[in-house]
Amino acid sequence: MATVVARDELRKLQATWHERPGLKAFLTTVDHKSIGRRYLVTASLFFVAAGVEALALRTQLAVPDAGAIGPKAYNQLFSMHGVTMIFLFVTPFLSGFGNFIVPLQIGARDMAFPRMNALSYWTYLASGVFIYSSFLVGEAPNDGWFNYTPLAEKAFTPGLNIDYYNLGLLFLAISSTVGSINFIVTILKLRAPGMSLNRIPLFCWGILAQAFSLVFALPALSAANIFLELQRRFGFHFFDHSHGGDPLLWQHLFWIFGHPDVYIIFLPAIGIVSSVVPVFARRSLVAHDWLVLATVATAFLGFGVWVHHMFATGLPNVTFAFFAATSVIIAIPSGVQVFGWIATILKGHPVIRSPMLYVLGFLVVFVVGGVTGVMFAAIPFDQQVTDSYFVVAHFHYVLFGGAVFPIFAGIHYWYPKLVGRMLDERLATWSFWLFFVGFNLTFFPMHVTGLLGMPRRIYTYHPGLGWDTLNLLSTIGAFTLAVGILGTMGNVLRSARRGEPAPDDPWGANTLEWATSSPPPHFNFASIPVVRSQDPNWDVEDRREDRRRLARAELTLSEGHETIGTSWLDGDIEEIHESPPESPWPLVLTLALAWFFTAFLTGHWVLAAIGIGLTTAAVGGWNLREPGEE
Amino acid sequence: MSEPLDVPVALQRGRPVGWWGVLLLVATEAALFGAMIASYFYLRFQAVHWPPPGVPEPKVLVPTLLTIVLVCSSVPAGAAAAAGRRRLPGRASTGLVTTAALAAVYAAGTFVLMVQEWQDSPATKDAYDSLFFTIQGAHAAHVAAGILVNLYLLATIARGRISQYRMNGIWAMSLYWHFVNALAVLVLLTTVSPSL
Numbered sequence: 001m002a003t004v005v006a007r008d009e010l011r012k013l014q015a016t017w018h019e020r021p022g023l024k025a026f027l028t029t030v031d032h033k034s035i036g037r038r039y040l041v042t043a044s045l046f047f048v049a050a051g052v053e054a055l056a057l058r059t060q061l062a063v064p065d066a067g068a069i070g071p072k073a074y075n076q077l078f079s080m081h082g083v084t085m086i087f088l089f090v091t092p093f094l095s096g097f098g099n100f101i102v103p104l105q106i107g108a109r110d111m112a113f114p115r116m117n118a119l120s121y122w123t124y125l126a127s128g129v130f131i132y133s134s135f136l137v138g139e140a141p142n143d144g145w146f147n148y149t150p151l152a153e154k155a156f157t158p159g160l161n162i163d164y165y166n167l168g169l170l171f172l173a174i175s176s177t178v179g180s181i182n183f184i185v186t187i188l189k190l191r192a193p194g195m196s197l198n199r200i201p202l203f204c205w206g207i208l209a210q211a212f213s214l215v216f217a218l219p220a221l222s223a224a225n226i227f228l229e230l231q232r233r234f235g236f237h238f239f240d241h242s243h244g245g246d247p248l249l250w251q252h253l254f255w256i257f258g259h260p261d262v263y264i265i266f267l268p269a270i271g272i273v274s275s276v277v278p279v280f281a282r283r284s285l286v287a288h289d290w291l292v293l294a295t296v297a298t299a300f301l302g303f304g305v306w307v308h309h310m311f312a313t314g315l316p317n318v319t320f321a322f323f324a325a326t327s328v329i330i331a332i333p334s335g336v337q338v339f340g341w342i343a344t345i346l347k348g349h350p351v352i353r354s355p356m357l358y359v360l361g362f363l364v365v366f367v368v369g370g371v372t373g374v375m376f377a378a379i380p381f382d383q384q385v386t387d388s389y390f391v392v393a394h395f396h397y398v399l400f401g402g403a404v405f406p407i408f409a410g411i412h413y414w415y416p417k418l419v420g421r422m423l424d425e426r427l428a429t430w431s432f433w434l435f436f437v438g439f440n441l442t443f444f445p446m447h448v449t450g451l452l453g454m455p456r457r458i459y460t461y462h463p464g465l466g467w468d469t470l471n472l473l474s475t476i477g478a479f480t481l482a483v484g485i486l487g488t489m490g491n492v493l494r495s496a497r498r499g500e501p502a503p504d505d506p507w508g509a510n511t512l513e514w515a516t517s518s519p520p521p522h523f524n525f526a527s528i529p530v531v532r533s534q535d536p537n538w539d540v541e542d543r544r545e546d547r548r549r550l551a552r553a554e555l556t557l558s559e560g561h562e563t564i565g566t567s568w569l570d571g572d573i574e575e576i577h578e579s580p581p582e583s584p585w586p587l588v589l590t591l592a593l594a595w596f597f598t599a600f601l602t603g604h605w606v607l608a609a610i611g612i613g614l615t616t617a618a619v620g621g622w623n624l625r626e627p628g629e630e
Numbered sequence: 631m632s633e634p635l636d637v638p639v640a641l642q643r644g645r646p647v648g649w650w651g652v653l654l655l656v657a658t659e660a661a662l663f664g665a666m667i668a669s670y671f672y673l674r675f676q677a678v679h680w681p682p683p684g685v686p687e688p689k690v691l692v693p694t695l696l697t698i699v700l701v702c703s704s705v706p707a708g709a710a711a712a713a714g715r716r717r718l719p720g721r722a723s724t725g726l727v728t729t730a731a732l733a734a735v736y737a738a739g740t741f742v743l744m745v746q747e748w749q750d751s752p753a754t755k756d757a758y759d760s761l762f763f764t765i766q767g768a769h770a771a772h773v774a775a776g777i778l779v780n781l782y783l784l785a786t787i788a789r790g791r792i793s794q795y796r797m798n799g800i801w802a803m804s805l806y807w808h809f810v811n812a813l814a815v816l817v818l819l820t821t822v823s824p825s826l
Contacts, residue, residue: 112647181654185647215654219662223669227764236753236760238669244677244757249669256665567644574644620782626795 006551010526012558017109017522019582028582030114031522035121036100037418042125043093044489049132050084051485053077055478058442062475064463074459075142076135076161082145083165086261087172088128090403094268095120095179097410098207100418102183104513104520105201107192107529107536109563110579112185113178115622118586120179126594127175130601131168134161141165144457146258147228149239149250154232160601163232166225167597173222174593180211180218187211188568192512193555194531195571198289201511201534205292206271209299213260213267217303221257224250233603248313255306263302265399267295269406270337273359276409277341279509280356281348284535287340294333294340301330311382320379327377334370338363353507354428358409361436365405369397372447387457390450396443408435408488415492416506420519421499423491431487438484441477445470510535515543528555528564531571561627580627589618645801646794652802656809659772663813666768667820670761680824681758685751687825688762689743696739697818700773701811703732711804714797719787722800729807730780736814737773740766762821769817772810779803 019025019034029035056077060069069077099117103110111117134140139159143152152162187200187208200208228250230236237243239250278285285291307315307323341363350356372394376382385391415423449470454461461467505514514537516525527550533539549555557563557576565577596611674680681687710725744766753763783803787796 113651116651177655177658181651181658184654185650189644189647189650215658216661219658220665223662223665227669227760230753230760230764234754236764237755237757238673238760240757243755244673244682245760246673246676246757249672252672253665253669565644565647577647616778623782623786623799626793 009556009558013523028584030118032099032103032111036096039096046088053081058475058478071459076140079141090265105511107512108190109524113182115583116178120175122590123175126590127171134164149247166229170225171597180214183211191566191571192529192531193573199534202274203271205295206268209267209295210264213264213299217257217260220253224253255309259306260302265403269403272406272410276355276359279507281344281350283348286343291340294336297333312386324377355409355413357432362405365401369401388450389446389454392456393443393446416502417518422502423495427491431484434484438477438481442474445473510538526550585622592618646798648798648802666765688822690822690825696736697814700736700814703729704811707804707807711801714800717792726780726784730777733773733777740770
């Protein structure tokens with residue numbers, strides 16, 4: 001009898017949530033898993049683009065007085081490398097994991113706003129294509145990823161380069177804002193019954209802290225982009241001294257966003273580390289609550305350190321002293337986290353598999369980056385090495401070490417859940433070592449080239465300055481790193497067809513995404529799981545009870561697109577949350593926005609006005625019919 | 631662990647997720663205006679004269695009266711939300727219309743004022759004017775967007791029934807109006823500050 005009920009419930013869920021494959025479903029899907037996979041694939045393509053740009057730069061710098069790339073192309077390539085890595089690869093890739101994993105980890109069936117989720121992806125894709133289309137006209141952003149004025153003003157960069165930058169980032173801001181709000185509401189309101197705030201998995205905490213940071217930090221960048229575009233296009237004045245403006249205003253606005261952005265990148269990434277460490281150390285995370293507090297503290301403190309990017313701008317010493325102090329203080333929560341992970345590994349029974357290899361690599365590399373970070377808080381030292389290759393070495397150790405290593409850990413960890421097959425462990429190990437050695441060979445020598453006085457952002461250098469061998473080593477390292485990355489990509493592609501089928505929980509992991517099949521069904525969980533600890537998938541009896549609940553048709557919510565809404569603090573059941581099925585409107589709205597931004601870029605004001613009209617109409621169309629009616 | 635779970639069917643105890651979404655939208659918008667207003671004062675405290683010589687001081691009386699009119703719209707906006715929760719389409723419609731009307735008075739008045747001020751001293755003249763018009767214009771755009779959404783909501787409940795979905799919309803919009811109105815006070819205090 002029980003089996004019959006369960007089968008009946010599963011059939012109903014399948015009928016409700018199933019999306020028939022085809023072009024229509026491709027364009028209209030709101031399934032968080034499809035959107036998550038799309039984020040991951042699209043961001044990977046941008047990663048390849050950024051990698052190719054980096055290799056071009058390293059080829060040019062391999063030997064002195066090289067002529068592979070001229071200064072004009074070099075400026076565009078290094079600017080786009082930064083823009084791509086920061087805005088189009090790392091953050092969206094982490095959003096991809098967030099999209100796929102967060103609803104599963106909290107035991108929900110979808111995000112709080114599934115259509116907004118689709119909008120967030122489509123606008124990301126469109127803004128990325130928009131920014132990259134600048135290469136077609138040979139006018140890609142060329143003033144660095146932080147785009148300082150006065151260089152970025154019309155008088156000094158007259159082409160469309162900076163307009164692509166401003167408008168592209170404003171377009172992308174829509175995606176990031178919508179995505180962040182969605183993550184926050186999802187994590188606060190759609191958790192499984194019993195998942196009180198202290199039981200939220202640390203990856204979700206990372207995403208939550210990131211989303212809050214984005215909500216409050218991104219507007220500073222948007223304001224700066226709006227100001228600069230108004231100045232460039234319509235002759236307003238914000239950053240020019242001759243009319244009462246100030247170029248440093250750009251730097252303040254940019255870094256009020258830019259430094260929290262470091263943590264926006266870093267926090268979900270270390271959430272991955274905190275997911276992987278307990279699973280492969282075979283024990284609960286040591287100091288779990290402290291790690292949560294450290295995550296939140298880092299996000300807060302991240303808003304109080306931006307002037308340390310401006311130590312060479314001649315601001316008052318009192319200001320510098322304050323920001324130097326906060327820059328030292330922010331090392332404390334990072335230290336707490338590092339010690340928490342190390343203690344977990346030491347107290348547990350570590351099993352070294354590919355996800356753990358990347359985590360161990362991360363720990364080594366991130367600590368090096370952290371140490372040079374603390375050095376920068378010493379103002380005289382900062383002023384000595386600012387804008388040199390020492391800075392390039394430092395931030396690659398923190399950002400590549402702090403984000404890309406964990407991202408690769410995440411790829412190896414969640415691949416079975418994403419694809420339903422296992423990666424080739426041997427190839428993964430080889431790829432890791434090439435990745436690790438290549439990374440260090442590329443960036444460690446840069447500390448020395450920087451101390452020897454090599455400035456960043458120069459397209460070539462003369463022989464005999466003591467930089468030749470170090471630069472050659474960095475270039476060899478970059479290609480080694482690229483081979484390591486290609487190894488992983490090859491593994492990912494090959495294993496999708498030939499990998500061993502993955503069981504539901506190949507790692508014996510502690511979080512709920514492993515309590516469902518690999519890959520999960522459209523409805524994620526047949527009966528919404530009920531949670532009683534921080535490691536719900538290790539509570540074997542509770543998971544058995546989920547299956548018994550299915551047989552009793554409890555918490556199956558099989559009557560529609562439904563999931564459970566819970567209270568934000570205690571995770572008590574509040575409501576049955578109905579979520580909308582697939583919709584064409586997110587894509588339509590994105591196309592309307594793309595119309596507007598393109599018309600604005602090319603200075604067709606009537607068409608831009610029509611774009612605003614189309615956008616308004618698309619918002620109207622979106623809400624015309626109620627989710628239940630569609 | 632085998633006790634049956636009490637699922638309150640169709641009972642909504644918390645605020646709808648749409649309300650939470652608008653709360654966060656409001657938070658990020660507040661940060662946007664925070665950045666713009668901070669930029670205003672950043673440049674102001676570096677300037678010897680603010681507004682610069684040759685630029686008239688901002689008007690105080692009419693913008694203040696207009697802001698008072700706008701702030702009053704919080705009352706009908708709140709009433710619309712309360713009526714929406716009780717599924718009373720007539721009262722909700724009245725609230726939505728009154729809010730939109732008060733906001734329209736503000737928007738029209740602000741538009742006329744901005745046109746006059748532009749003729750006296752356009753945004754392209756100097757940083758003071760650029761910030762004045764950008765902040766004022768950004769706020770006015772928010773009011774205009776609010777009016778559009780209110781009219782839209784009005785049309786959707788014209789059939790005389792307020793569904794859960796529309797109720798959530800009205801509830802969330804009232805939150806938006808409270809925000810836009812509070813922001814109006816901040817924008818007013820910022821833009822008239824040189825005359826105070």
